[in-house]
Amino acid sequence: MANITSVSPLxxxxxxxxxxxxxARFATAAAGVKYAGRTDVMLAILDPGTCVAGxxxxxxxxxxxxxxxxxxxRLEDGAGAAIIVNSxxxxxxxxxxxxxxxxxxxxxxxxxxxxxxxxxFTSSTGVIGERLPHDRIQAKIQELxxxxxxxxxxxxxxxxxxxxxxxxxxxxxxxxxxxxxSIAGIAKGSxxxxxxxxxxxxxIFTDAKIAQPxxxxxxxxxxxxxxxxxxxxxxxxxxxxxxxxxxxxxxVLVAADNARFRDALHSVMRDLAHQVVRDGEGATKFVxxxxxxxxNDADAKTHAMSxxxxxxVKTAIAGEDxxxxxxVMAIGKxxxxxDRDTLSISFGDVKVASNGWVDPNYxxxxxxxIMKDQNISMAVDLGMGAGASTVWTCDLTxxxxxxxxxYRS
Amino acid sequence: MANITSVSPLxxxxxxxxxxxxxARFATAAAGVKYAGRTDVMLAILDPGTCVAGxxxxxxxxxxxxxxxxxxxRLEDGAGAAIIVNSxxxxxxxxxxxxxxxxxxxxxxxxxxxxxxxxxFTSSTGVIGERLPHDRIQAKIQELxxxxxxxxxxxxxxxxxxxxxxxxxxxxxxxxxxxxxSIAGIAKGSxxxxxxxxxxxxxIFTDAKIAQPxxxxxxxxxxxxxxxxxxxxxxxxxxxxxxxxxxxxxxVLVAADNARFRDALHSVMRDLAHQVVRDGEGATKFVxxxxxxxxNDADAKTHAMSxxxxxxVKTAIAGEDxxxxxxVMAIGKxxxxxDRDTLSISFGDVKVASNGWVDPNYxxxxxxxIMKDQNISMAVDLGMGAGASTVWTCDLTxxxxxxxxxYRS
Numbered sequence: 001m002a003n004i005t006s007v008s009p010l011x012x013x014x015x016x017x018x019x020x021x022x023x024a025r026f027a028t029a030a031a032g033v034k035y036a037g038r039t040d041v042m043l044a045i046l047d048p049g050t051c052v053a054g055x056x057x058x059x060x061x062x063x064x065x066x067x068x069x070x071x072x073x074r075l076e077d078g079a080g081a082a083i084i085v086n087s088x089x090x091x092x093x094x095x096x097x098x099x100x101x102x103x104x105x106x107x108x109x110x111x112x113x114x115x116x117x118x119x120x121f122t123s124s125t126g127v128i129g130e131r132l133p134h135d136r137i138q139a140k141i142q143e144l145x146x147x148x149x150x151x152x153x154x155x156x157x158x159x160x161x162x163x164x165x166x167x168x169x170x171x172x173x174x175x176x177x178x179x180x181x182s183i184a185g186i187a188k189g190s191x192x193x194x195x196x197x198x199x200x201x202x203x204i205f206t207d208a209k210i211a212q213p214x215x216x217x218x219x220x221x222x223x224x225x226x227x228x229x230x231x232x233x234x235x236x237x238x239x240x241x242x243x244x245x246x247x248x249x250x251x252v253l254v255a256a257d258n259a260r261f262r263d264a265l266h267s268v269m270r271d272l273a274h275q276v277v278r279d280g281e282g283a284t285k286f287v288x289x290x291x292x293x294x295x296n297d298a299d300a301k302t303h304a305m306s307x308x309x310x311x312x313v314k315t316a317i318a319g320e321d322x323x324x325x326x327x328v329m330a331i332g333k334x335x336x337x338x339d340r341d342t343l344s345i346s347f348g349d350v351k352v353a354s355n356g357w358v359d360p361n362y363x364x365x366x367x368x369x370i371m372k373d374q375n376i377s378m379a380v381d382l383g384m385g386a387g388a389s390t391v392w393t394c395d396l397t398x399x400x401x402x403x404x405x406x407y408r409s
Numbered sequence: 410m411a412n413i414t415s416v417s418p419l420x421x422x423x424x425x426x427x428x429x430x431x432x433a434r435f436a437t438a439a440a441g442v443k444y445a446g447r448t449d450v451m452l453a454i455l456d457p458g459t460c461v462a463g464x465x466x467x468x469x470x471x472x473x474x475x476x477x478x479x480x481x482x483r484l485e486d487g488a489g490a491a492i493i494v495n496s497x498x499x500x501x502x503x504x505x506x507x508x509x510x511x512x513x514x515x516x517x518x519x520x521x522x523x524x525x526x527x528x529x530f531t532s533s534t535g536v537i538g539e540r541l542p543h544d545r546i547q548a549k550i551q552e553l554x555x556x557x558x559x560x561x562x563x564x565x566x567x568x569x570x571x572x573x574x575x576x577x578x579x580x581x582x583x584x585x586x587x588x589x590x591s592i593a594g595i596a597k598g599s600x601x602x603x604x605x606x607x608x609x610x611x612x613i614f615t616d617a618k619i620a621q622p623x624x625x626x627x628x629x630x631x632x633x634x635x636x637x638x639x640x641x642x643x644x645x646x647x648x649x650x651x652x653x654x655x656x657x658x659x660x661v662l663v664a665a666d667n668a669r670f671r672d673a674l675h676s677v678m679r680d681l682a683h684q685v686v687r688d689g690e691g692a693t694k695f696v697x698x699x700x701x702x703x704x705n706d707a708d709a710k711t712h713a714m715s716x717x718x719x720x721x722v723k724t725a726i727a728g729e730d731x732x733x734x735x736x737v738m739a740i741g742k743x744x745x746x747x748d749r750d751t752l753s754i755s756f757g758d759v760k761v762a763s764n765g766w767v768d769p770n771y772x773x774x775x776x777x778x779i780m781k782d783q784n785i786s787m788a789v790d791l792g793m794g795a796g797a798s799t800v801w802t803c804d805l806t807x808x809x810x811x812x813x814x815x816y817r818s
Contacts, residue, residue: 061741061749093737093749095766128734129767233720238741311720311805315813325537328502332470332647340470340502357504358538396720397814401807404724 010278010286010374010394011166018153018171019182022207023047023247026152028159029140033133034088034126041137042156043144044083044203045113049248051212052081052121055223057240063091064098065122066239068106072118076212081119082109083203083243084137084144085160087188090199091124091132092238101134108138112145123241125188125199126162153205157186160201164188164279170271174264178252181208183264185244187272189279199237200227200276204268209248214256218265219244226269229301229391231308232280233400277392282399285317287392288377294387299336301389303380306334314396317376322367324352331380342383347371419687419695419783419803420575427562427580428591431616432456432656435561437568438549442542443497443535450546451565452553453492453612454522458657460621461490461530464632466649472500473507474531475648477515481527485621490528491518492612492652493546493553494569496597499608500533500541501647510543517547521554532650534597534608535571562614566595569610573597573688579680583673587661590617592673594653596681598688608646609636609685613677618657623665627674628653635678638710638800640717641689686801691808694726696801697786703796708745710798712789715743723805726785731776733761740789751792756780 024046028039046052054073056066084105091098106120124132157167171184185204219242227242244265246254254261278286289307294300307313310330316323324345331338341356348370351359370376433455437448455461463482465475493514500507515529533541566576580593594613628651636651653674655663663670687695698716703709716722719739725732733754740747750765757779760768779785 057741059738059741060743060745060747061737061752093734093762093766095750095764097766128737129762238738311809312813315810318810319814321814325502328470328537329468329647332466332468334469336469338469341504343470353502353538355504357502357506395814396810398807398810400720401724401727401805401810404721405728405730405804405806 007165018184020150021205023249024205025148026156027144027147028155031136031140039159040087042159046081048080053216053219053244055242059238063239064102068102083121085123088126089132090128092128101132104134108141112141160188168275170268172264181250181252189276199239202242204244207250208254210246210254226273230273280394281403282397283394285395286375290379290390292388293382295385296387300387302336303334304389304391306330308393318395318397320371344381346379416574427593429559430614432658433614434557435565436553436556437564440545440549448568449496451568455490457489462625462628462653464651468647472648473511477511492530494532497535498541499537501537510541513543517550521550569597577684579677581673590659590661598685608648611651613653615655616659617663619655619663635682639682689803690812691806692803694804695784699788699799701797702791704794705796709796711745712743713798713800715739717802727804727806729780753790755788
């Protein structure tokens with residue numbers, strides 16, 4: 001196993017203070033699914049009146065847990081809800097046994113908490129292809145239930161880590177006409193040692209009172225602009241899960257068009273998405289790529305993700321090389337329309353290419369200076385229309401190869 | 410600049426003997442486009458009666474040379490043809506100046522040889538974004554024309570190299586009812602030091618007598634199964650060009666449905682495609698990926714290329730790790746249909762997964778043994794239909810990062 005115990009150089013200075021979310025309580029336990037000497041299960045119990053929205057991996061080989069969550073996410077019956085997550089085993093590609101493990105865990109949580117199984121959501125992250133020892137998780141559910149506390153969300157952020165180099169949290173509060181609501185979330189992802197996969201799991205809680213369809217619409221829209229706009233290495237986990245639970249315990253009503261709530265939720269989702277990139281395997285640079293002037297937003301995102309996923313662009317960034325030719329290449333191969341002669345590219349605030357050629361005022365030293373920064377922005381204007389998109393990625397370094405190739409499982 | 414002077418460990422033992430192709434003559438020269446002390450231009454002159462077929466990069470930012478070749482490839486007037494190729498400068502993303510360079514070179518070749526400019530095909534490979542010093546090439550065309558010889562194809566293979574670690578050639582002959590025809594080809598590609606791009610250039614010559622539409626149909630079909638079925642790092646050059654010239658000088662007629670000619674051409678194209686992969690940057694393993702049981706061939710290729718392009722699969726291969734979970738992941742993310750519960754995976758002749766889970770007879774040591782080989786085959790059966798595809802790739806190693814990141818241009 002590669003030794004990657006050091007924290008990512010791109011990690012935030014500290015874990016944020018998370019506000020209490022009324023109506024939500026959390027507990028963690030050490031079930032010994034795989035890891036020794038650490039917590040590896042978290043349980044969230046959400047009071048009656050909670051609604052849950054979600055977004056999931058589109059993988060055709062998604063895990064049993066994801067399939068189960070998807071079947072339940074639209075059911076709404078006024079009961080509370082539970083979210084139970086284990087690290088150490090992803091329960092992915094475990095055949096019918098994987099479905100049985102999910103059902104066993106849901107049944108035990110339902111039995112201990114009195115919730116219907118249709119309101120129990122599960123996630124698993126860790127090694128794939130090995131049967132989940134769900135009995136170890138079942139054996140801890142009474143203990144978890146006894147230890148629930150509204151202050152335990154930071155502990156939950158640690159329990160769901162696999163090879164993340166730092167726990168990930170984000171929160172905000174908004175003063176609305178009816179009172180103050182809070183949003184707090186945790187995430188795991190991108191620090192990975194095979195045979196794990198870089199599963200991204202995200203759980204966000206708010207005490208706002210919002211209808212499930214309104215919350216789901218907001219989550220789906222914002223997910224495209226946040227978690228679906230990041231990439232570390234273009235590989236997609238079979239377990240990616242985002243759940244957003246609104247307990248309603250603040251009694252502050254939020255309508256579908258509440259821009260302030262939407263912006264607050266957006267900020268928490270974007271912050272957590274950025275933290276996942278900042279824990280990207282081997283990452284030494286955080287990179288923002290903005291594409292404008294596309295025929296539509298979808299084309300802009302296709303181009304932006306093509307740049308963000310290009311090994312040649314990512315290695316150039318690692319090498320601090322202002323190699324705009326590789327950006328041109330990535331645009332050309334994306335499959336979305338582009339016109340060489342209207343294309344312009346900027347690195348930071350320096351225009352490097354315009355009208356299909358190197359910008360006449362560009363000097364290589366300017367680009368080289370930009371590339372030394374830890375945070376790099378690249379902007380492409382296609383000069384064709386009004387479509388725009390911003391995505392985030394990291395560089396591709398020897399660290400990535402070391403983490404993923406320099407061992408035998 | 411990274412030091413990658415050593416020949417790829419996957420290179421063939423020696424350059425093959427290439428047969429004379431009647432009706433085709435070649436010359437090389439040192440024009441000093443960028444490199445010193447080596448040849449960097451090759452000229453091929455093809456006798457009257459030659460037809461030319463081609464396939465080109467689909468990049469939206471393709472080079473001026475590619476656009477010019479595409480505009481000429483369907484024109485057929487019984488005249489001969491010329492192919493002129495330079496290394497050292499790709500003439501890509503050079504705005505209108507790039508078009509002017511192509512026209513200047515074509516005009517000079519036409520002037521010296523008496524061919525119409527519509528029968529002069531050009532390629533350029535090397536640094537991008539810098540104006541091609543086409544005057545240096547123009548100045549060598551009379552010398553090239555004086556030195557044409559049917560034995561110079563191996564020299565041409567060297568002149569078109571950029572950072573390839575070995576020249577690439579392949580040939581075969583076929584006895585047909587009307588006589589023997591020969592096919593000989595050269596290629597460059599995949600050994601790359603930025604700011605070049607891994608342009609793949611391929612030129613194949615035959616003395617068969619075949620109609621241009623028949624040759625084009627064969628080339629287009631076989632290109633999908635050969636050069637369009639290889640990947641080193643998923644990045645696509647702006648200059649990729651394949652030209653196949655049939656001089657007809659053997660007077661052996663080949664019809665559209667001639668399976669023996671088609672198979673011979675296929676073998677040369679596949680051999681050259683494999684050599685490009687074997688010169689992949691940092692490659693230490695040659696990998697064949699076959700997908701069967703897809704709903705159709707296109708879906709099978711989508712899955713196969715998703716596996717071949719996955720950084721996690723490629724780093725696992727580099728680490729000699731039989732990590733079939735990453736193959737499952739790559740299938741899941743490809744976007745083409747798959748069913749977890751009918752999926753099986755083999756490494757070499759060992760079945761590692763079947764029916765959506767690890768195969769009950771599989772032992773990790775078996776997979777580990779397979780992964781030690783320099784040539785590795787992976788087979789996936791989706792269990793859904795009759796669609797099939799085979800693609801080839803290499804592993805992703807520290808060598809790739811060193812070549813592409815460990816320098817400043």
